[in-house]
Amino acid sequence: MTKSNHPLHVLSLIALLCTLIAACDSSDPTDPEKVDISNKKFSGGETTVFDATSHAFSTPAPNLSADGLAKHLEGDVEFEAVFVTVPAEVNPGLGPVYNNISCINCHARDGRGRAPTSGEKLTSMLFRVSLPNPNSDGTQGPVPVPGFGTQLNNRAIFGVPPEGTVTINYTEGEFTTSDGVKVHLRTPSYEIKDPYQPLPDNVEISPRVAPVVFGLGLLEAVPEATILALADEDDQDGDEISGKANYVWDVQKNGLSLGRFGWKANQPTLIQQVASAYHDDMGITTSLLPRESSDGQPQYDGRGDDPELSDEILDVVTFYVQTLAVPARRDLDDPVVQRGEELFESAGCSGCHIPTLETGALSEVPEVSNQTIYPYTDLLLHDMGPGLADNRPDFRASGSEWRTPPLWGIGLVKVVNGHTNFLHDGRARGLLEAVLWHGGEAEQSRDAVQGMSASDRNALIAFLESL
Amino acid sequence: MRFNQYLTKLFCGTLSALLVLSICLIGCSLTGCGSDDDDDDDAITTAAEEAEAFDASTTLNDFANGVVLATYTDLDNKAGELLGAVQALNAAPNQAHLELAQTAWKATRRPWEQSEAFLFGPVDTQGLDPALDSWPVNRVDLDGVLGSGQALTAASIDALEDTLKGFHTIEYLLFREGNQRKAEDITPRELEYLTATTENLKSKTAQLRNAWDPSGENYTGEVANAGDTSTIYQSQKDAMQEMVNGMIVIADEVANGKISDPFNEKDTTLVESQFSFNSISDFQDNIRGIQNVYMGKFTADGQGLNEFVNGADAGLDARFQTEVQTAIDTIGAIPDPFRDSITAQRAAVQAAIDAVSTVQQTLENDILKLVLDSNFE
Numbered sequence: 001m002t003k004s005n006h007p008l009h010v011l012s013l014i015a016l017l018c019t020l021i022a023a024c025d026s027s028d029p030t031d032p033e034k035v036d037i038s039n040k041k042f043s044g045g046e047t048t049v050f051d052a053t054s055h056a057f058s059t060p061a062p063n064l065s066a067d068g069l070a071k072h073l074e075g076d077v078e079f080e081a082v083f084v085t086v087p088a089e090v091n092p093g094l095g096p097v098y099n100n101i102s103c104i105n106c107h108a109r110d111g112r113g114r115a116p117t118s119g120e121k122l123t124s125m126l127f128r129v130s131l132p133n134p135n136s137d138g139t140q141g142p143v144p145v146p147g148f149g150t151q152l153n154n155r156a157i158f159g160v161p162p163e164g165t166v167t168i169n170y171t172e173g174e175f176t177t178s179d180g181v182k183v184h185l186r187t188p189s190y191e192i193k194d195p196y197q198p199l200p201d202n203v204e205i206s207p208r209v210a211p212v213v214f215g216l217g218l219l220e221a222v223p224e225a226t227i228l229a230l231a232d233e234d235d236q237d238g239d240e241i242s243g244k245a246n247y248v249w250d251v252q253k254n255g256l257s258l259g260r261f262g263w264k265a266n267q268p269t270l271i272q273q274v275a276s277a278y279h280d281d282m283g284i285t286t287s288l289l290p291r292e293s294s295d296g297q298p299q300y301d302g303r304g305d306d307p308e309l310s311d312e313i314l315d316v317v318t319f320y321v322q323t324l325a326v327p328a329r330r331d332l333d334d335p336v337v338q339r340g341e342e343l344f345e346s347a348g349c350s351g352c353h354i355p356t357l358e359t360g361a362l363s364e365v366p367e368v369s370n371q372t373i374y375p376y377t378d379l380l381l382h383d384m385g386p387g388l389a390d391n392r393p394d395f396r397a398s399g400s401e402w403r404t405p406p407l408w409g410i411g412l413v414k415v416v417n418g419h420t421n422f423l424h425d426g427r428a429r430g431l432l433e434a435v436l437w438h439g440g441e442a443e444q445s446r447d448a449v450q451g452m453s454a455s456d457r458n459a460l461i462a463f464l465e466s467l
Numbered sequence: 468m469r470f471n472q473y474l475t476k477l478f479c480g481t482l483s484a485l486l487v488l489s490i491c492l493i494g495c496s497l498t499g500c501g502s503d504d505d506d507d508d509d510a511i512t513t514a515a516e517e518a519e520a521f522d523a524s525t526t527l528n529d530f531a532n533g534v535v536l537a538t539y540t541d542l543d544n545k546a547g548e549l550l551g552a553v554q555a556l557n558a559a560p561n562q563a564h565l566e567l568a569q570t571a572w573k574a575t576r577r578p579w580e581q582s583e584a585f586l587f588g589p590v591d592t593q594g595l596d597p598a599l600d601s602w603p604v605n606r607v608d609l610d611g612v613l614g615s616g617q618a619l620t621a622a623s624i625d626a627l628e629d630t631l632k633g634f635h636t637i638e639y640l641l642f643r644e645g646n647q648r649k650a651e652d653i654t655p656r657e658l659e660y661l662t663a664t665t666e667n668l669k670s671k672t673a674q675l676r677n678a679w680d681p682s683g684e685n686y687t688g689e690v691a692n693a694g695d696t697s698t699i700y701q702s703q704k705d706a707m708q709e710m711v712n713g714m715i716v717i718a719d720e721v722a723n724g725k726i727s728d729p730f731n732e733k734d735t736t737l738v739e740s741q742f743s744f745n746s747i748s749d750f751q752d753n754i755r756g757i758q759n760v761y762m763g764k765f766t767a768d769g770q771g772l773n774e775f776v777n778g779a780d781a782g783l784d785a786r787f788q789t790e791v792q793t794a795i796d797t798i799g800a801i802p803d804p805f806r807d808s809i810t811a812q813r814a815a816v817q818a819a820i821d822a823v824s825t826v827q828q829t830l831e832n833d834i835l836k837l838v839l840d841s842n843f844e
Binding site: 084094101 | 587588589592593597601602603604605606608611615626628700701708709712716723724728839
């Protein structure tokens with residue numbers, strides 16, 4: 001036959017094969033020997049999409065209703081909307097100071113940002129700033145730097161000074177595994193250049209690359225009790241892993257709430273996360289955060305046109321990030337991947353990167369409610385040691401604590417975003433570098449990886465790439 | 468169900484065991500189970516042969532080289548011609564030179580719009596799409612820069628926001644609102660800006676071309692060698708899905724965004740390429756981009772998706788080819804300018820939306836499904 005010849009009954013044969021393979025996937029409840037892998041590929045439960053292309057992170061959840069899909073697509077348009085200087089017919093309200101001009105410019109294809117390479121502009125990474133907090137009881141957020149606030153806006157509309165820019169330098173180092181393999185690790189250092197007014201010497205700087213934005217509705221739907229049950233702040237079980245909940249300012253509640261989103265779990269809800277991104281990153285006000293980020297600074301426009309973004313847009317963009325599909329896992333039947341998964345467990349990685357969680361009910365988003373998901377996070381804070389510390393506390397998160405980031409989709413970052421830079425500041429240039437940067441509570445796991453044979457280390461990476 | 472469980476226990480293991488089982492079942496269905504009829508052997512042979520996986524390497528290579536790289540090469544060449552025309556306008560700002568530059572802008576726009584059927588890879592990961600095609604133009608800031616003493620070079624333009632450069636900024640300077648631009652109205656400072664921003668655009672199209680060029684960064688190889696040496700696509704199926712996804716995205720964008728948004732809102736500020744009145748040509752070229760990918764043809768006729776689809780379902784192939792051509796023709800039947808037709812020619816615009824939606828539905832429901840249900844080498 002010619003290679004392009006695909007008669008229909010061959011497709012029927014394939015369909016039959018698929019059915020039988022699917023049947024093989026489901027475990028027999030009467031046979032305890034069988035491992036149930038049927039659900040594991042459905043990383044996002046019923047929101048899972050089978051797509052390993054550049055669209056892997058930017059597909060609507062397949063279980064959206066027709067109305068839900070329409071709302072999601074409205075949000076998609078707004079997520080891509082490019083803002084300009086007021087007055088303008090289309091999308092006014094940018095700035096006066098900001099980090100970027102649209103959501104999608106940082107979260108390209110709803111994916112992961114990275115640090116700029118030499119000579120490149122800062123596009124999908126930003127810097128938080130603050131002054132040391134005299135109150136260390138964890139009930140307060142970062143202390144704003146007068147004239148700068150809590151985020152360095154390195155861009156501005158015409159005629160307005162940006163707050164400054166940042167230069168990044170890397171120091172190359174080397175890490176040697178027990179079998180003598182040398183892994184290059186780069187340590188970043190940051191310097192704020194050209195501040196529009198002098199900065200105090202004791203300013204704290206925290207780098208953040210844009211995180212992926214799919215699967216967030218599922219994480220919002222994880223019951224608070226589930227997260228708190230995973231916490232072990234004083235390590236009472238003696239496994240040297242604590243797990244601490246952050247409690248952060250909730251604008252709508254006007255009080256503290258459990259933090260779930262952001263690198264330090266410093267946002268309690270997705271609507272507040274979205275409103276903060278408009279506010280801090282683009283200088284666009286909403287009803288949640290109606291005061292311009294530059295208010296009180298010389299850049300402030302004093303136009304009195306706030307909020308600049310309607311509640312309708314805030315609502316559809318929030319829904320959009322709540323209902324992006326999670327890409328399915330791949331290669332579950334590969335023995336190397338299966339070996340890597342065992343090692344992920346035995347090295348203790350799964351102590352924080354909890355493989356599976358059950359979601360509860362999220363109001364008005366039935367698509368993400370009551371799902372079995374495989375996010376590989378506990379949504380809790382862990383001390384990652386001095387190597388990764390930003391030394392900038394954020395509510396209960398100390399200067400060396402970070403929220404366990406979800407690992408789902410991590411193997412698809414390359415096809416979606418064209419790079420494999422990981423961690424909060426994008427310093428790791430691959431998964432193994434990212435693993436080897438783990439310290440603090442993860443030191444035992446890191447040591448376990450260091451001590452692995454090359455084939456086991458490769459298996460662990462193959463497992464991560466299957467996520 | 469009971470039978471299935473039995474089969475599951477019996478044959479869960481290797482794929483080959485399942486293949487044998489499936490073939491047996493087909494044999495059973497043809498001849499009756501339990502029969503020892505000799506015809507069984509024929510059925511097994513035929514089915515095993517036909518289950519052979521499709522080798523998509525030629526399709527992928529012809530797509531990457533013959534469509535993507537060829538389109539970007541044309542884009543870069545046309546951008547060079549546009550730059551020459553703008554430089555001539557700058558040297559001698561008269562109406563004839565303005566019109567030549569306007570024509571060159573429209574000619575450059577064509578391969579770009581066609582390339583929107585494959586907006587993945589370097590055009591996205593290197594930030595080239597926003598640098599080339601951001602909308603809206605930040606006119607407040609543009610006026611600010613024009614009114615300032617700021618140096619205007621390709622490099623200084625590069626440092627500006629994407630809303631102050633690329634196709635639409637050039638379009639605004641060359642055409643102005645409502646395609647009314649007169650050469651004598653263009654200020655020396657605007658000519659300077661126009662020249663610098665066109666140089667910047669040309670550098671971006673060269674970067675894009677180089678990113679795919681086998682003698683450059685060779686993204687072409689990542690696609691053509693999917694499932695083999697590619698570091699991006701683990702399988703040919705993933706790369707084939709990428710091709711189909713690209714077509715779906717632009718069909719959706721044209722049907723439900725570019726045409727529908729201004730049409731539904733009756734809002735001319737939402738119209739793409741509104742300064743030059745080039746909207747209808749833009750939309751047609753978007754669908755021509757789908758046609759190029761599907762047929763594997765930009766200039767040279769390569770192996771397209773059509774040959775893969777035709778092998779499985781010749782009727783689907785014929786239908787889809789007709790639907791694509793119908794969409795191009797139906798968009799072309801909207802009277803120019805599009806900004807007036809969204810209110811004055813509602814039926815013609817609705818017909819175009821419907822025709823492009825049909826293309827989108829066939830891509831989603833039939834062609835993507837076919838790719839996902841097929842085996843590739």
